[in-house]
Amino acid sequence: VQITGEAYLEVAHNAKQPFIVMKENTEVTVLGTRFNINTYEEEPSLKITLLEGKVSVKHNGQSALLAPGQQAVIARSEGKISVADDMDTGDVIAWLNGQFVLDGTQLTSLMNQISRWYNVEVVYKTEIANKTFGGSIDRNVPLSRMLEALRENEVSCRLEGRKVIVGN
Numbered sequence: 001v002q003i004t005g006e007a008y009l010e011v012a013h014n015a016k017q018p019f020i021v022m023k024e025n026t027e028v029t030v031l032g033t034r035f036n037i038n039t040y041e042e043e044p045s046l047k048i049t050l051l052e053g054k055v056s057v058k059h060n061g062q063s064a065l066l067a068p069g070q071q072a073v074i075a076r077s078e079g080k081i082s083v084a085d086d087m088d089t090g091d092v093i094a095w096l097n098g099q100f101v102l103d104g105t106q107l108t109s110l111m112n113q114i115s116r117w118y119n120v121e122v123v124y125k126t127e128i129a130n131k132t133f134g135g136s137i138d139r140n141v142p143l144s145r146m147l148e149a150l151r152e153n154e155v156s157c158r159l160e161g162r163k164v165i166v167g168n
Contacts, residue, residue, distance in 0.1 A: 005116075006038045008093055013053070026074055029056040035066075036092050042112050046074040049092040057081060098140060102133040107155065111166065118143045119162070126167030131155070 002022050011019045013032025021028040023039040026046055033053025039046050048057055050066040057064045057072040062081045064072050071087045074080070094101040100113060110133055111122045117139060137149065143159065150157050157166045 027058045048072040100137045107131045
């Protein structure tokens with residue numbers, strides 16, 4: 001399977017017919033599992049998070065076998081696999097339950113999520129600080145409330161048609 005964006009998959013193991021997810025030079029072989037894969041083009045890395053079972057991740061000749069609670073991160077700029085332990089898998093799949101979970105989320109990543117969710121273009125008028133956010137927000141809030149929350153957190157932004165203007 002080839003994917004674009006993000007997917008949550010539950011796959012039963014079948015040795016005779018392996019299930020493989022492909023994106024760029026990355027191959028995820030499923031060994032009976034529940035996992036999330038995030039491959040949005042505008043994000044700086046691909047992320048494969050294992051909730052249950054096992055997956056094998058291969059990228060440019062490197063490989064990693066993930067255990068539940070681990071996340072493989074493949075930085076597009078470096079092309080290396082790094083594995084993080086003890087991930088909060090609930091936060092990773094919060095999107096399935098209609099939540100934005102902002103646990104150290106950088107502003108640019110948050111704006112990418114807003115762009116996808118509300119189907120708006122984000123335009124940066126000035127260089128933005130690498131600010132991070134915490135907490136969670138229900139994805140059902142209107143865009144106007146989301147922008148109000150950003151302004152409450154000292155992010156200058158406004159809506160012009162289908163464009164969110166960030167900065168002055």
